[in-house]
Amino acid sequence: MNERKHRLSTDTLGLLLGVKVLAANISDREGSTLLFLELRVKQPQMRLHVFADGGYRGKWEDWVKTNIGHTVEIVQRPDANTHGYWLPQDQELTEAQIKTFRGHREFVVIKKRWIVERSFAWCSFDRRLNREYDLLAETTEAFILLSFIRRMIRQLAAFAAQIAVAA
Template sequence: MTKQWQPLTDYQWAAISPFFNLQRKRQHDLRQILDVILWLLRTGCQWRNLPQEWPNWQAVYYYFEQWSHNGTFERINLALNQLDRKRVDKEAFPSVLCIDSQSIKLNPMIGEHRGTDANKRVNGRKRQLVVDTQGRLWVVAVHPANQADGPAAVSLISNLLWRAGERLEKVYGDQSYNGVFAKALADWSIDFEKASRPESAQGFIPVAKRWVVERSIAWTNYFRRIAKDYEYTLLSSVSWLYLANIQLMLQRSQPN
């Protein structure tokens, strides 16, 4: 993980440029637009406070909205995950995934899709993150924090099947998913295994399968834009999370 924002290298841009229509004549360079978006992700700057030497914030926001709605960020994320798995001699699609949630505070000025997680005492939203055994983000959803983990995660199953393919055999999660979510997975012949510390254990006990997704959640702290939820729409919140994983995968893929 680099400590500061850096513009895309030629190698990194070559890896993701096929996902953009570069044949059209445009007023703005798409590579620069994406650089600005990733800068926003790292620094947490407001749209309207973009430095003047960069394109107008409305132009950058236009492309961010377009790529969010047409699934460009999701497709890039999926492709980079597959490339990174192949880089370490793994199959392109995972057979095991891990799921966990993170309750995050929401900007006080935003009232949409807000709720209170009574257990964690967080007034805001909840993120459902599904990662593979090395922490790559495959599926993510955002919803009000007062919704229970298991029932809210059921809506992710179709995305899991689409992104992980036929190789998916098992999903690890904590007790909160060992209900309707586990039953819904069973309908697709996917096993659910509860990953939690032994009931007799006292104090902090790291659990291997949960530690992976907890580490992925911790990685979000490197990106100020997602350290707290500042988005009016859930789609924007999801897009920033995919972008964070995209940034991580691009850094890994960069040759030494």
């Protein structure tokens, strides 16, 4: 079965704005470009403030700002691009320098990253989305949409119940 990647666009409440399921050989930048173009056609008046990780810095970031009209904020670990240090011959690495290497890093809360992870976790609660059962990407997109619709209806029902109790 072909490998696929899911690209979701959600707001800060976790409400789904768009979904695109593409082959795994399509890069994240290309896939998100396709998703934003589709969102622009469906909702041309929508302007977003996009949070993206460091892999989207550069040309993609500029493309979204100029062609789509969204603002982009890159969020990443403060030590994300540390690959090594140049040291004098007799000097050893400090404890703080060692902790910047992969495998030695401590947990760091990254601004807004939890929103993305939460949205993907919600999809994992649906058994149908836990594995790639579908032959067509459109079928997987439809089940992701159904999953988020169900989640939104549950949130609305809980809110309505709170209002009914308060009244």
